[in-house]
Amino acid sequence: MRIKSKLLVIYIPILLLGMALTGYWAYLTAYESVKEREYKLLTQTLTLSVLKMIEERRELLIDTGLENEPVFTNAYQNEVFEELKLLNQTTGRHFSVSNQGTGDIVFSTLSESAVPDTDDAQKSTIAGLLVAFGESYSNNQRVLFACAKFEPWQWKVTVIQPANALQSSLSKIAWMTALVILFAVATVSLIMGRVTQVLVLSPIEKIKSAASRIAKEHKAVDIALEQDDELGELARDVELMSGKIEQYVAQAQQANKAKTDFLAVMSHEIRTPLNGIQGLATLLLDTPLSDKQHRYATDLRASATILANVINDVLDLSKIESGMSEVDVTEFDLDSMLSDLITLLGTNASANNTSLSYKSKQLSSVLVTSDITKLRQIVINLVSNAIKFSHKGSVTVTAKLKKPSTAATAENNLVISVKDTGIGIEPERLNHIFDKFTQSDSSITRKYGGTGLGLSIAKQLAQLLGGDIKVVSTVGEGSCFTVTAVVQTRTVPEALPSGSENNVSGLKHIPDGLRVLLAEDNAINAVVAQALLEQLNCEVEHVDNGLKAATRVEEGGIDVVFMDVHMLSHGWY
Template structure:
């Protein structure tokens, strides 16, 4: 390659040089030849003009003495030859290219012949360049010789240089190839010189040396790392086994503690529920309800701990059943009212009118979230109020706008620093350590709330300002089951304005907001100013006991609704003396406000009857008369609790204290259902159930429903009941309604009866209209006396309420008689209840009694002669209105 380069370079350079020399030489010959031709043209011009050929030839004869010019010709203007000298043939004229000149070895020039200033012809002169071409060939040969000589010299020099440059580079390339292909990093290249090539070789060797050192270090580190990883893996396995053992121990501990706590709680909660339904006066009933709800609160705390474990394990399951947002709020309010009152905090709630009556959600989890938020609000609030609001919103879930329901809890507590708000939903986090010392708690509740809300496809947020309060709100999709009931129409009743005389911002605002739904404008007056103001312009007054006493009754003010609370002993006195005409209990609920406004509008305020025995919450439970149930439980308290519960449902109960006794009772009895405790001595419920199922299969007997009674809601036994053949499970502590629902699922309800239907109704009036035991009066005169006492002994209030009763009672009867109402048992029971309340308030006890009987049967789905009941109601209602007219007329005459 080097040789070729040298030869090409030499030939190219030489060729260019020779070409330029040749071109210059030919151009010089052309110039010389042209000068000779001009001399001859001047000599021959006179002779050509005279057409003297002889003289012209003589003039041209001189050319023969020039050996390099073999031919000359004289041509006339018309192109015809005049004369010539020499033998060469002129093949072409004009200026030829260098290549043509070299090919023909001749050079031709033509000059004009001018005489007397005019052209008379042309002179053509031909020069012979053969000698020039020979010299050119000799030059080319010399160039070739020089190129060959230069090539030989260059090759010799290149061979010598290769040993110092090319050979080391080739050795370096071979070493690189070994490293790249064979990964042989031990390869080295011998340094042969101290020049740049030698330095390159030295750098390459140094690089390989460093790589070898690095590989050795990496190999050592890898070996150490493998040993370290092995040690760490062994330690992690040991830690994992320890953690699993600790987790199992925690789960077993939670399961055991849950079981041990739930067993006594079962007795407390169920007995409190039975006590609340035992026909106590309203105040005592509220005490019993608080006991039951407090037990439920304790159960919620236990469940929070279990929920954390479930959430962390990813095993949390949510229900999706119809639930009323208003009911959730009412339950939470009732649970925390006593606590709020003990801290002198006002507490109220407002549920917007467009909030659905029922939505599809998990009632337990929804209640749990709201309970935690209210509990936190009360914990961190020392003065002011706690307010709950529920309203409809529009939210974006799964990429589309959907209707949502928002629950918000507002407090006037200590608030949260802005830079700490983001951490309040973290587990075991509170604003700071002083918060824990001052207010207590673990900081776990809000973390559970956030996880529960997110599990319900919702979101939760907080807005807070230090020392001013906080607002915690969460929003979930409103899976509407039933829309909100329409608001009672008061447009025809003349209710326009109301006065509110209360302590407490939250309750005052809540009552005002509810009144605004009916188009009633509220004005606010402090209770201390009650005695100095006139309320003649108001249609109704909401007041606490202090304000109710102070109101000037001489001006015959509007009806007064006492806003009372649990433990308010003044309410009974005010109601009995007629200073107030009805009462509503704090915390004020939406349903209570709807009812009180309807009673105000219809003139059916209860007066002293507001103190009557509360309706038993168990009065509408189904009747299982004739059903026999076996209860197997080793705990005497649990047996007593469930026996009392089942007696409320008219169930015959048989008991056993262990699994063996349960099997013996089952074999020798005829039980429609078995409640089986899972943890019992001698033989537990699981083994007993397995034995019963085997016996049923062997004898081809019908399957007896077995319901697990367990306090195990966590740990290994939580789901064991499913695997042994039990049909259902009830966790302790249970409620009366839980047992009733379970029996309704597995046992038939007795047709046409209700355990709690008031048999004394038959002593009042039978559906055929015949009276028993002397019957009851058409109008209870004690009620009339009470109404007169409310108005200071006059008939003003009696006349007004009678007119309203005569206006609205026929409408209520019309709704009851509507075929559409009669086809819907719920609508039928609601219509009967509305007319019952209206008649009871006016002392129409006969109508009220038969309406009560119709309502109860409609609620339980029992057989009922609707047409017969309505016929009697219509007849007795007419008699009651006639009797009221007689009483009013007699009063006016007197």
């Protein structure tokens, strides 16, 4: 729900409640005002009209000297009653006359004669007369009344006003009040909505839009919000923050470029001497050695290999995180690639007393388009881990496509599973198994070795290929890692072209006496490379920079040139 809608949902009930309470108060005030007016009219009618008329009739009777004659007294009283009937017809008010002593009704314009209960009535002196007035019930009907005594004739005269007319007037007031309330609520809601839009929502939208631009572009923004309030201060803080972010992003990009350059240099500078150590250890093992010397040389080569794996993991992870790792798409036979990997890794499995097997589904005569190097690295990392943690157990690699391939190239989903019968992973550690420098238990690093980077690298490589890696595991029973990747596939005829096997085998043959120019600026690596090439019956000539290599090639007599890409900086263009 938008902020404006939320505010209206809050504002409108509050306004309705406030207006309703105000309207109810106004209604009660109007009701009391109308009652006071009616009381005033009733008392004035009683004192100035009715009692005055009765007093005039009595004085007329006295003036004629007939006040002691009951016949004439009754006649004058009947004249009063006739006047009261006329007043009833002209004013709509009712009149009642009762005997003070007995309470009997002497006269009444009501169809059912009854005198209102005056016990709780208010009393006031008007024109020298004590008058009682108030609200009561007469014949089950709510009425307003005013009454006074006429002592000469022992009368109690009461003027009665039915409350229906009063209620009708108040109903009109109530309806008018309700209409005014609704109109006021609608008007105030529109005004508050507009004010909220101008003073709150529009500035928030500007700040939100600026924040979105900052998140996408990482550049300074100008919100242009001229308000001297909290939102104006927030806008200026966001502008200041965006400038800092732009500055920090520029610094981060420079630092990332420096890191990238550093990685490129370190990748070469670290691997170069390490390759020399491995090469010299290999050459040393090919010379006559005593058993003790052979063991030392073997351990030296094994240590160098372990160190190379650690360095490769760190450099590969840094390359991925710096964005230098790109997807190099090629078409290849995935089934053959996996079979070769299983054969290659079978030696490690045998050394660990672990059986390694491979099964495939829907991969026969299928060519896959993806990054073969990254897929190979993922499988090697997972299978190597499985072998390491499955001593005297088994590791099974399976591969399949989600849907059958056709002759036309189409997108498909590749699924590779690596299942082992090893030590398994604790449930609480499964969520962190792909974190960098993390293994399921610190004791595993001491017992099995490793950097804890293999799974992290494999997962990030799988994500680069449009997939992911999931794992299920049971402690003591083993684990199953499932790799997914988005690939392109197509089918090809099963039969290989005629002569293809001969061509492949021909590529593996190196003719004797091949003249090789070795361009290598590292003396140790030059010794190793020259010795390995000479073992292949090559005639090797060594130069130590690219310029010399270019000159020597121009002189002729060279069949193959082996050189490092970094030799470009030494004159090879």
